[in-house]
Amino acid sequence: MAETVVSAVLGNVGSLAVQETTFLWGVTLEVNFLKDELMRLQGYLRDAESKQRSGSESAAILMSQIRDTTYDAENVIEAADYIKKRNMIKRAKGFMGAISRYARLPSDLTTLHEVGVEIQRVRRKLNEIFHSVERLKIDLDTHVVNESLEDYGLMHQNFQDDVDMVGFENDYKEIVDKLVEGGKMLSAVSIVSMGGAGKTTLARKVYTSSGVKQHFEALVWVSVSQKFKVIDLLKIIAKQISSDEDQSRKIDDMNEYEVAKKIRDILMLKRYLVVLDDVWEADTWEQLNRTIKAFPNAANCSRVLLTTRKNDVANHVEMPTHIHALKCLDEEKSWELFSCKALPSYRRLSIGDLDEFEKLGRKITRKCDGLPLALAVLGGYLSKNLNTQAWSDVLLGWPSTKDTQMMRGIIALSYKDLPNHYLKSCLLYLAAFPEDFNISVRALISLWIAERFIPHTPRHTLEETANNYVTELAQRSLVQVVQTSSIRGWVVKIKIHDILRDWCIEEAAQDGFLDVIDGTTTE
Template sequence: MAQSAVSAVLGNVGSLAVEETSFLCGVTLEVAFLKDELIRLQGYLRDAESKRRSGIETVAILLSQIRDAAYEAENVIEAADYMKKRSMIKKGFMGAISRYARLPSDLTALHKIGVEIQRVRRKLSEIFQSIDRLKIDLDNQVVDDAVEDYDGLMHQHCKDDVIMVGFEDEYKEIVDKLVEGENMLSVVSIVAMGGAGKTTLARKVYTSSAVKQHFESLVWVTVSQKLKVIDLLREILKQILSDRDQSTKIDDMNEYEVGKKIHDILVKKRYLLVLDDVWETDTWEQINRTIKAFPDAANCSRVLLTTRKGDVANHVEMPTHVHALRGLDPQKSWELFSSRALPSYKRSGIHDLDKYEELGRKLTRKCDGLPLALAVLGGYLSRNLNTQAWSDVLLCWPSTKDTQMMRGIIARSYKDLPNHYIRSCLLYIAAFPEDYIISVSVLINLWIADGFIPHTPRHSVEKTARMYVSELAQRSFVQVVQTSIIHECAEGIRIHDILRDWCIEEAAQDGFLDVIHETTSGQVGASSSHNQTFYRSSFQNMSGQILHASPKLRALFGFGLSSSVSVSVSLPELRFLRVLHVENSRIENFSEVIDLCIHLRHVRLRVLGYTMVPSSIRKLIYLQTMDVPRCLYVSSSRSLWDIPTLRYVHLSSFPLPKRVQIPQNLEQLSMWAADDESEKDPMPILEMLPCLVVLELQYYKPKTMSFGAQGFPRLQELILEGCSFNKWTMEVGTMPKLSFLSFTDCRLGEGFPDGLLHLPSLRFVAKVLAQDHSNDSTLDGLRQKGCKIIGLFGREECY
C-alpha cells in the first residue's frame, strides 16, 4: 500500500503549517523540496503497483522502500511542525522567549531535523534511480486517484437483505423449532460451509419479534476457532446482567464463579443462547466443565448453534435439530445477485438490460448458490455496468470452486474499488477481531487519524468516510448490522470471516497490518511469519507474554489482552505512534506514553480498571480522539482543553472547560460530572462549542439547566443519563439543528419544557425516566408536530 502511504503523508503534510513561519529557518526550504519529491514519486506508483501484482520481486522491494521513505518524511516534517506549534502555546516568561528568539535547545533540535531531512532526501534519490532501472513509467494523467461522489449511496444498503432473498422457509422453520416443541432444553444447529449465510440467518432469527417475545433472556456469543472458556462465560454473564456496574467484578471472577452466577440467573428464566461459529465438537462440554452453567429448567429454553462441521452439530448431548443450510436455488440466487448487480434504482437507466440479465444468470450459476459470492460479485458488477466487463468476468472464471472461487471474486472486487484510500480503509477493518461488531463512528475516527480520508472541497472528512462505509456495504465487503434510527445510516458493521482472512493476507503482503493471536509469536511491528516491518499491529486474545515494539509502529490495537500481558514495557518506545486503540484489556503506566508519543491522534482505552491521565496530555497537540471513559485525571490543570485539534472526547469525572478554553473543532463530547461540579449547569459553557454535533452528559444535577438563544448552533443529538434538574430554561433560537433528544433515568422536576416545541428540527425524543411523564402536555404537542416519542415509563427499550 505504498500509494496510500504517500497520499496520506502528502495530505497530512499539506495541512501542516511549517512553511508559514520563519521559526524553522532553512528547514522550511528543505521541507518544501521534500514535499515536491513526494509528489513526483506519487506519479510513479500506479505503474509500480501494477508491476508488483505481476510478481516482480524487485518492484515489491522498491514499493516497501517508498512506503518507508514516505513515513519517515512525514515524521521529520511533523517534528518540525511540532516544534513550531509548541513554541506558540508555551505560557509565561519562557513561552515569550521561545516565540521571539531561538533557545539553544531549539537550535540543536532544528539542526537534527535538517540532518534527518537530508537523509530522507538521499533515500528518495536512490529510489528514483531504482525507478529508472526498472523502467517504471510516470503516469502524468493521474497523479492521484479521484475521490468519487457517493451522494447517491448515502442511504443505500443500510439494512441487511441477504436472508430475505432465499432463506424465508429456513427462517420460519428455525423460529418454529425455537418457540415450539418440548419443554426440555434443546439445540437447533445450522450447518453450512463458510459464506453460505449461517450467521446472517441466525441473526435474523435472533432479532425476530417472535423470538424476542418468547424468551426472557437472549444471549449471542461468537465462539470461533480460538475458544477461551472463561472469556466466553464472562461475556455471557455481562449480557444477562442488567447492572452495567457489575462488569468490573465479573472480570475478577474465576470460571466456576462465573458459571455458577450464569446458572443461578438462567434457572429462573426461559433463555435463548446463540453460539455462533462453533469449530470443536467438545465446545458444549468445555463451557460446562466446572459447573453446568446452562440449566434445563423444563421451560422451553433453547440453544441455537452455527457451525461449518456436521459432527459438531451432532455431538451435543441433548435433543438436537440439525438444519443443513443448502445453497440457494437458481431463482433465489438470481434474485440475490440481481438485487446487488442491477438494483431497482439503476435499472431505468440501463440500456440492453436483457443482455445484462443473460450474462448475469450465467454468472449466477457459477456461484453455486453461495450467498457471499453472489453478494460480493453483484456489488462489484454494479459498479461496472458495461457488458464487456461482465463478459470478461465470465471468461476468466476460475475452474476451482468454493474457497478459491471466493478469493478470486474478492480480489477482483477489491482491485475495482475507486481509489487507494478506500482500499486502505477496507484493509484497516481486519484489525478488529473475528465477528466483531464495529462501531462506524469509531472506525471513522480511526480512518481519519491514520490519514486515509482525503480532504475534498465538497465534503467534510466525516461525510467522505461515511460514503466509504456505504460503498463497502454496497459491494458487500461489510454487512450492516445496526442502523441509526436518527440518520438512517449504518451504525454498526461486521465483516465476514472469509473476507477478513483475505484482508489480513493482503494487508500483510507489504507491511500494512499484522494481526497476531496467542497462537503466533513475534513482536509488535514485526511479522510473525517473516522479517518484514509492519506499521500497524493488532494483538488479540494474548496472555502471559511481553509485547515488544518496533520503533516505527504507527498504530497499535489490543483486544482481550489479559492482566499478564505487559503492554506498558514497550509503549514508551513507540515515538511515531498515531493510534492507540485498546479494548477489553488491561494496560498499565499509560502516562509514560504521553512524553514521547507526540504524534498521537487517536487514543481509545476501553480497559479494565481506571487509567491515569496526566497533565502532560497537553503535549499531544495533534490529538483528535480521546476516548477514555474510565479515567482518573491526576492534575488540577485543564490542559486537555488546550489541544486545538480535538474532535471527539469521552471522559468521566473530568473538569469542564473554561470559557476561554473551548476547543473550536470539538464535534462529539461525552462526559460524567466530576463530584465537585455535578451541581453546576454545564450548558452556558458547552453551548459555545461551534462544531459540536453530539453531546452526552451523565449525572449532572443542577437546579436549573439553561439553553441560550444562540447556543449549540450545530448540535444534532443531546443525550442525558442519570441527570436531574428542577427546571429548564430554553430561549428561542437555541439548538436549531437538534433532531434527537434522549433521557435515561433522569428526573425532570417540572417536566418537559415548552421550549422543546420551538426546536425546528426535533424528530425523536427517547425517554426512560425515573418518574412518569407520559401525559406531559409538551410531549403531546411534540406528537402533534410529528415528533416520535420512543420508550415507555418503567421499561427499557432498544431504540
C-alpha cells in the same frame, strides 16, 4: 497495496504543506520537494505493482524499498509537524501528554537542522529508487490523478436484512419452528455450512424474529470464533441476561465459577435461547459448563442455536440436536441476490439495456456456485461499474479455483476498484478489530480521522466524509451492517466477515500497513 501506503503519506505531507508558515524556513522547501518526489513515485506505482504481481522479483524488491522509504518520509513529516507544535505550546501545561503520539520518533529528529539532514537522506533513497525504476523500464510518464470525494448522490439507502435473506426463507421457517416447537427438554439446532454461505445472517434473522422474541424470556447471542477465553464468553452472557447495571459491573470481578453460577441461577427460572455463533472447537459447550452447569435443563423448552463450519462440531453438543445443513443457493436465487446488489433499484433508471446486463449477470452468478458472500461482494463491485465491458471482463478473467480462492479473487477485485487510497486504508484498518467484533461506527470514524485516513473535501465535514465511506463499503458488501439509526438511516454498527478480515490481514501485512499477531494488532 503499496500505493495505499504512499498515498497515505502524501496526504500527511499535503496537510503539513498547507498549514506551514515561515516557521520551517528553508526546511519548508525541502518538505515540499519531498512531497513532489513522492507524488512522482505514486504516479507510476501502479505499473510497478502490476510487474510485482506478474512475478518480477526485481519489482518485488523495489516495492519493499518503496514501503520502507515512505515510512521514513512520514517520520520526517511528523518530526517537522512536532517541532511546530512544540514551539506553539511548549509553555502549556501538560505538553508531554499532548504530543505523546510523537514519542516514537527518533531522538535525532528534534531540531530543524536534523530534520533537514534527514530529508536529504530520504531524498537520496528516493533517487536510488527512481534509478531502479528506470532500469525496470517502468513508465515514468504516468500522470497522478487528483483523487477527491465523489458525489455520492443516492448512496444512503436502507440496508434491509431481507436482501441478504434471499434463498433462505424455507431454512428460516424450519429453524424457527424447531426452536419454538418440540419437547420441553433442552435441545439444540446446529446450522452447518462452509464459510460465506450465510450461517450468521440466517441465525441473526431467526434470533431477531418476533416469534422467537415472544417465545423466549431470555435471549443470548455470543460470537465464539477460533480463539476465545471461557471466562470472557461467560461474562458476555451474564451481562446480557442481567438487567442491573451495578450487577454488570460486579461481573467483571467474578471468577469463572462465580459467573457460571450466576448464569445458572438466572436461567433456571427462564425459558432461554442461547446462540453460539461461529463455533470451531467440538468441546466448546463442555468448556462453558466445566466448573458448573451454567445452562440448566429446566424442562421448560429452552434451546441452543449453534453455527459452525464443521460437521463434528455440529454433532458434538451433549443434548438432542437437529443438524441443519445450509445449502448453497440455486441458480434462480443466486440471480435474485446478485441482482439486488449489482442492479439496485435506485440505479436501474439510468440503465439503458437491462436485458444485456441480465444476460451477463446470470452467467456471472453461475460462476459463484451459489455462495452468498461471493454473490454479494461481486454484485457490490459491479454496481459501481455499470457498463457491459466491465461485466464481460469479470467473466473473461474468472479464476480457475473455487471456494476460498475464488472468494479471495473477488475481494481483491473489489478492493482494487475502491475509488481512492483513503477508502482502501479505511478498509484495511478493519483488520485491527477482533474476529466477529461489532464495530461502533462512531468510534471507528474517530479512529479513521485520528489516523488521517479521511481527507478534507469541499462541502463535507470529516465526519460526513467518513460516514459516506462506511456507506460505500456497506454497499459493496465489504462490511456487514449490524445496526442502523431509526431516524436518519446512518449505519451505527458494522462487522467484517471472517473471510474478508483474513484477506485484509494478509494484504495489510504484505503492504506493511499493520500486522495482527495472536489477536493483537500493532501498527
